[in-house]
Amino acid sequence: xIVHDDLLKIVTYDPETGLFTWLIRxxxxxxxxxxxxxxxxxxxxxxxxxxMYKAHRLAWFYIYxxxxxxxxxxxxxxxxxxxxxxxxxxxxxxxxxxxxxxVTNKLGIKGIYFHKFSKLYHARIMVDGKNLSLGYFKxxxxxxxAYVAGAKRYFGEFARAS
Numbered sequence: 795x796i797v798h799d800d801l802l803k804i805v806t807y808d809p810e811t812g813l814f815t816w817l818i819r820x821x822x823x824x825x826x827x828x829x830x831x832x833x834x835x836x837x838x839x840x841x842x843x844x845x846m847y848k849a850h851r852l853a854w855f856y857i858y859x860x861x862x863x864x865x866x867x868x869x870x871x872x873x874x875x876x877x878x879x880x881x882x883x884x885x886x887x888x889x890x891x892x893x894x895x896x897v898t899n900k901l902g903i904k905g906i907y908f909h910k911f912s913k914l915y916h917a918r919i920m921v922d923g924k925n926l927s928l929g930y931f932k933x934x935x936x937x938x939x940a941y942v943a944g945a946k947r948y949f950g951e952f953a954r955a956s
Contacts, residue, residue: 795845
């Protein structure tokens with residue numbers, strides 16, 4: 795793990811833009827290029843001293859001088875928006891609550907599934923590792939309203955409805 799003083803000598807971080815720029819590139823040449831690349835998951839990663847770091851974790855470390863806990867949440871859901879104002883500490887459940895609708899969701903509405911047997915729309919939410927039913931509804935809109943209310947109830951500021 796890189797120490798804070800070394801990080802400050804290698805890169806500079808702009809908390810307004812969330813971008814890192816090299817002060818000294820790994821091969822010791824001076825430059826001012828944006829550091830890192832975006833990986834296949836959408837996160838910016840930066841290689842420092844032959845170790846890969848995710849930029850959002852480096853941003854937290856750069857500003858606060860200590861590594862974040864297990865999870866850091868991008869408030870707006872954009873994995874490459876590493877402005878310090880867009881980052882917050884979260885536990886696994888909170889981070890998942892702020893995730894976007896999964897690509898595999900056939901309806902494209904988070905927390906809503908069509909129940910073939912009843913021919914109704916089922917709203918459900920995962921809380922503490924358990925699926926909780928929020929009810930069955932005639933329309934996806936009604937089910938979505940139930941999901942939004944449940945997300946706000948269980949996840950507060952971390953609730954994302956879409």
